[in-house]
Structure formats: C-alpha cells, structure tokens
Amino acid sequence: MDTDRITDLVASASALMERFERRTKQIEDSLQAAHRQLQEISQHLPETLRRAADTEMKHLRDSVVGTVDAGLGQSVSTYQAHLETSGQDVRHASHALAAQIHAARALYRHLLWKVVGVCLASLVLIVLGGGWLSRHYYDEIRRYQLSAELLKAYDAADVTLCNGKLCANVDPKAAKSGDKGQYRPVRDRP
Template structure:
C-alpha cells in the first residue's frame, strides 16, 4: 500500500472521527439540557404535586402516586445510564482511532526523513563524483594535448635520449637535437 493511499485512508478516518465527535457533542448537549430541565423542574413539581395530593387524598392514594412516579423516573435513569455508556464507548473508540492516527503520522514522519536523508546522501555522493571526474577529465585533457603534440612532432631516441627534429644549424644527429631533461 503506497503512502498516498495511507494518507487518503488517514484523512477519511479523521473526517469520520470529526463527524462522530460533532454528533456526540450534540447528543451530549441535548442530554445535558434535558437533564438540567428535568432536574430543575422535578423537585418543585414533585413537591407541589405531593402537597396537593397529600392534602386531598389519603395516604393510600399518596403511595399510589409515589409508586407511579418511580417507574418513569427509573426509566429516565436507565435512559441516562444507557446514554452515558454509549458516550463512553464512542469516546473510547475515538481515543483508539486517535492513537492509531498518531502512530501512522509518526511512521510517515520517519519515512519522509529517511527519504530526504537518502536523497541528500545521493546528492552529496553525486557531487563528489562529479568534482572528482571533472578533475580526472581535466588531467586527462592535459595529457591528451601533450600526446597530440608528441604525435605531431618528429621525435626519436638518440643514444638512449629523446631527440626532436628542429630547424637548427647543429647537425650532430642530423636534423635531430637532444631534448633537454626537466630539472629535478
């Protein structure tokens, strides 16, 4: 799988996580608003209802009302508990996805660093070889020019020494003159 595919997958995961996070946040806000309204309204409603009911009915009717409220409150508590459990499981999944994304990003970072280091090494090696062979070519050019001049000149050995044919009056070796050696 190439890096482009991994990046596209990573972007897709991040987009899904963002949508899920937004939906979760909206759900949390609605649940919190409902809880707050219920919590604020429940005591006064229950107190007023209890006072009126107790004032008007016997203790048996008050017990029936109390028992009637237990079931809706129990259902509400179960709904809140289920919502909290659902939120916790989604949050846990998002945290795992975030850890996976962090690991992928870390691996991609090391991959990019490795590729850049390899490219830098190749550039340095190429530059070094370029300069080396440039100098070798320059040296060989000098030698080639010398060999071309030597090949164009009329030279031979005279008693073990190099002689060249020149236009001079000294005719000891005929038209050839001994070449003076280099000083050491």
C-alpha cells in the first residue's frame, strides 16, 4: 500500500517536473524571441533615425530655399535656427531612444537572471524534497518490516476473536515452547 503511494508521489513529482521544464522552455523561447527583436530594432534604429533626420533636413533645406525663392521675405538665419532646433530635437529623441533601448536590455538581463534563479531554486527544492521523501519512506518501510512479517503469520494462523479476546486453534500434538512450556503452535488456516 505504501509502495503505491510512493509510486504515485514519484509519478506526480515527475509530471510536475516535466510541466515545469516545458513552461521554463516556453518562457526561455519567448525571452529569446524578444531579445532577438530588441537586437534587430537596436541595429536598424540608428540607421532609420539617421535617414529620417537626413530626409527631414533635406526637406527643411528645400523648404527654406523654396520660401526664399518665393520671396516671402523670411531671413535665412530664421530658417537656420529652425533647422538647428529640429536637428537638436532629433538628436535628443535619438539619445532618449538609445537610453530606452539600454534600459530594456538591462531589464531583459535582470528578468533572465530571475528566471534562471527560480528554475535553479525549484530544481534544488525538488531534488531535496525527493531525497527527503525517499529517505523517510525507506525508514518507514524498514520500521514496519517486522510488523509485516508478524501480520503474515497472523494471517496464516487459524485465529479469531471470541467475545473481544483472541482465540486460536492450537495444535495439541505440536511441541511446547516458552520457558515454562506454556505455548503451542497455532494450526494453519484450512
């Protein structure tokens, strides 16, 4: 009966460990996919920002030239100031975006270490718990082993309860035992 419980416990622990490993693998795959996406974005972002800034600068220069040519009367220095302001805004935005990418990478590393730590701690707890349970049930089996042998002998003997007391069908022909010869073997159950 205890063996069935131990087998069930081992099977449950094995199923739990298998589910834990699957979930850990899923988390690891999604973290790696997110890491790859962040790397792709961080690689393409500076080039995209540079192109956008170049396009904006060219558009702004063309706009200044067109406005001056159209004779609106605006001074070139005003457009240059706008151009510098726009350039500074683009630089500030690119610096802020780079800082956000750096923070996202740090968060990803931190999260990855936490997941690894939780996995290792869970594995250690499972191993320690399994070892403790194995040792505990081994000790229980050893402790009840003598009782099991005694119960087997009781089961084979022809004994019953008589008004709340144990009665036995003894073999009168068998040799007596005990220091005063007060015991006789019980007959086996038919």
